[in-house]
Amino acid sequence: MELPIDHFRLLGVSPTTDSETVLRTLQQRLDRAPDQGFTVDTLQARAELLQASAELLSDEERRHSYERELTAIADTSEGSIAALEIPPSREVGGLLLLMEAGQAQEAFEAASRGLQPPQAPALGSSREADLTLVAGLACQAASADFRNQRRYEAAARTLQQGLQLLQRMGQLADRRRQLEHELKLLLPYRVLDLISRDLSSLTARQEGIRLLEQLVLRRGGLEGELDPDFPQDEFQPFFKQIRQFLTVQEQVDLFSRWADAGSATADFLASFALTAAGFVQRKPERIQAGFQRLQASGQAGMEVFLACQQLLLGQVEQAQTLFDAGADEALRQWAQEQSDDPLARLCAYCRDWLSREVLPGFRDIDAEADLEAWFADRDVQAYVEQQDRIRARLHPSPTAEAAPTASDAAGELPAWPELNFESLSTSLDTEASATDDTSDDDDDLWDGPNWRLPELHWPELHWPDLSALPRWALPAAGGAVALVALGGWLLLRPRSQPVQPLPVQPVEQAKPAEPAPAPTPNFPLTAAEPSETQLQELLEAWLAAKAAVLAGQTAPLPLTDLARSSQVQLLQRQEQTLRNAGATELVKAKVESFTVNERGPNRIAAQVQLQYSDERRSSTGAVLNQTPSTQLTNTYVFARDGKRWLLAAYKPS
Template sequence: MELPIDHFRLLGVSPATDGQTVLRTLQQRLDRAPDQGFTHETLQARADLLRNSADLLSDDRHRTAYEAELTALSAEGEGGQSAIPALEIPNSKEVGGLLLLLEAGQAQEAFEKASRGLQPPQAPALGSSREADLALLAGLACQGAAEDYRQQRRYEAAARVLQQGLQLLQRMGQQPEQRRRLDLALEALLPYRVLDLLSRDLSASLERNEGLQLLEQLVRRRGGLEGESDAAFPASEFQPFFKQIRQFLTAQEQVDLFSRWAEAGSPLADFLASIALTASGFAQRKPERLQAAYGRLAGSGQAGVEPFLACQLLLLGQIEPAQALFEQGADPALRQWANEQGEEPLAGLCAYCRDWLEREVLPGFRDIEADPDLEAWFADRDVQAYVEQQDRKRARSAPLHPPEAAAGAGAGTPSTQSSLDAMPLWPGDPLASGLAAPSQPGQSGALSEPLQPEEDEDDWPDLALGWPNLHWQDLQLAERWAQLRTSAAELLAQPPSWVLPLAVAVTLGGVGVGGWLALRPKPERGQPIPVLPAPDGTVQTGAKPSPAATGAPKAAASPGAGAPGAPAPTPAPPAPRNLPLTVAKPSSAQLRSLLEAWLAAKAAVLAGATPEHPLEQLARSALVGNVESQRRENASRGESETVTAEVRDFSVTSQTPQRIEAEVTLRYSDARKDANGKLIASTPEGERRNTYVFARDGQTWHLAAFRASR
């Protein structure tokens, strides 16, 4: 029998080891014989082979000749020939040789040879000591080879070795303890195998399908996404794993998986399926998928998902129902944030929808790379055609009155409703089935029979003749598209994406949406989503973000703060410091003065002094509250904070009657000291670029928000 190893590696010494060290190493190896349960015969064979190697390597003449042979083999290998050092050993010492091969770190080779030794025609006699030793060796070598592959991150190769070892030992009915260990090792590999298989190229369909099956097996073992049945894989480990796995799944794979898990009773899977449908529908311009996503989420009956449903309805062109749902489900902080996005209520909903798409919906899919461009969505012909078709179907199943008809209908006539009002907010709504409400006397334009929603408009060639109000409805649709595109193009030209006041205090069948947020992948852009709107533009998460991450300089105007050798700041144009700022169209100089006054007042408050101008005259309540909270926190710890900033460049980038944005370059630094004046932390002076947003509240301009410039 040949062993793929040389005398040096068999004994465990290097080619540079002298004869005396060889003999000492031999004695150590003999004294440390394996104790896993091998028979005396196998251990004796091991000792004999070790002595043979030591005898050769401690004899100068024999060692010189052997090294010459190894050199010749190496030269043959360089010439392209296969030349591997090997040792010839008697068959009677087979198990001892394989044991030494395993000890030398060649577990895979030891396992393969042990497996062949247990197969006919080389299979040992049943119940013999050789059979027991080979089975034990095969189990140990299998486990060692799997661990080697795992260290190399070849998880599927490790699993295949373990499966082969289990099949071999089960067939022989040998080594129950070894089988148990291999089973445990195989179970521990399951998450890594899923990651290995799903991360492969999309063209590797067989491997990816196997990965999906293993993922379902893993989730079933846990008792579902919300389960805790797998003690070896608790939620604290499963959630980061699943967060990573989702990035390797396509949108359709997620829809299929989550839909099956939702049918098994998982509310979190129902939520994720709706998100996947929304993402694929938006990216592929397939509004029917958004309609399915809305129906799934609304049909789940979960409380607190109204803001998400409002976004889906908005994308389906249903403005009034979307606004109603948003108002119904948004908490006061979210409503306040939405009101600050523009004069029109639709502006806040569009801004919220855009950030929801960007941060919560579109990330986390292998095959989706889309921007949350609402203007492009509303301008898409397929989207418009679908929404208008759905409007016509709903209109057939409900009475429709033009404003003129309602005005002359008399006292008993129901109030006017457009086709938008017929949009079912929940599947339990009578209109959700597509059947019309019973006709009422005096209702002009009511259809005499209910229509099924699947009936196509082509079945009604004479609709215009039998329905005199069709032209009025078309006008309503045209007005709606104009309204949506105006909001997307003008109000969201520079969206306030640095703040997302997502109402996530939601319970989904006992599983908080926070569970979904934990399972979602980290967005590639921006910061993690705060639970409530973050005043002052900072991200409120468990860990305090760095100033560079938030782009929120805790600074005050301080002349002469520039670093040595830095470019000279752009001189501020002369401007009156008449504050509060109430002119209808402020100049760039006036806005710069307002910003400098805010920075100075903010620094004064943080330093414990009285500002020249009250904070309320300069910024909105969210920013003022954040500064006051920071001051109180410093005071409670007995700390003081000194911040400086100098406006070096100020440039207005967009301006409307109610909202102005400016790109600003600052020189910034800060320092925090304890009660004894000892420096705790500081930020070295450096240059920053921020975008500041000013908003007009009534007659007064305030600083509304800011973010780090991209």
């Protein structure tokens, strides 16, 4: 066989090395024979090849003749390279030296061919064992070379080929486990490699998105901690960077799927992606979808974000109510510095919110938060006027439904599950635009703290701190907001009575499997200062109603007598998802302890210990999955709406 290497590189010396140094290098190479488990025959063949190269290079006349041959080969226009012809008896030793010379990919390919028919060695022979070992070592080394070149997909493919070869040979179980582990660690790098490519590389980007979903699933979701090799403090900056290379529609699709699977963070991100898409595309219906998703998620502390979405939908009165309810003292003080007009304050915050938190972070969006252009758009005006007409038909008189109060909008709820999504700008000046494995990415893309793979680095980006949600962001400069289109169109157009949210449409319930118990006369709870027992009964009634709905039965009590609309809507979405899948869920939740730890005139929080289990079944009764009985500790928040106390939110401790 021919080795694609010359005598100088085989021995590891330069063309200017003198004879004495050649012999000294030979002795060093012989003294440092590999100890990975090769047979004596292979090590002897390696030594003989090294000695042959040293003898040629230390003989002045033979060396000059050889150098003339190398020069003639280099001068040819056919792209020929030097090669060494070696006998079959020294083949494995030659491949071992080729790998030691830094040509691991060539060694791996040659070893793979040597293990294929018709030149495959006899089963169980020492040559088969040594060739397999060379293939495993060369595969690992070649993958490391590709990683150092930032060609992560090529590195992964090499590992996959090596694994398939070793599995077929049925040898080197420990080496296979090492390759599997390195392939697993490469997954986030492959995602970044593929997703950062040009938008025209559709196949590569689709594969990157598929791998991203695989990575998130392996972790147990965005908030999961199931992958010890990729902990949350490393996953968060990685995911923050990944977002920069996803289009707005890709984010809408991804986050919506993850939100439907139960991720609160994905619900938040999907709402922002829908808002960004709607604002840039001038499609208010997408902002409406984002508003409904964020509202239905039941997350507390979202009032000012919901206010901005309502403002963009032209629902000024509701937006101001939500903003006043959700703004803390610092935000109110900042807003007062912007203008004396309440609507101008809201517009100033909305524009800053769009600029800092919504519009950045999408590969295909480069737009300014121009509210004047938004409200001047004919499609936006037509949508808002159409929605006004629909609401006017549903609520023909101002007495049809009371206007929402600040207590109803905010409920003075705590600010968890506090998501802090700061400005999504990064230090990247350019995007990677590689279209194949050999392209070079922008160097800035890879700067940052070290991760687990050698010679690889994560970018230094700021991931949203899941424990601290600032509900506002101070703009760089103050000043009143200009309201040309908004003032001329929104403020001067004829206003109907205060527009209310569409009523929650209860999901059609399936026929109950068994008669529901008679309603308990204790609800709605109207006591001014309810006792712990009364609050516990309210929680137990809600848990029983929720279990009935998820089981496909009719709730024993009206849901709106037990919980706020955000919790009711969330339950209805869960029930609809089950119904679409043709499944039901049997939930058992028993309150074991109930302790009020915060109490105010309009808000009460309690720490509750539950014994919980669930079981999801198909329409045929087959068990799809289940959660064994376990003890949970949750914090439940009850809010007072008028004279009624309702369950407003909960948080796992």
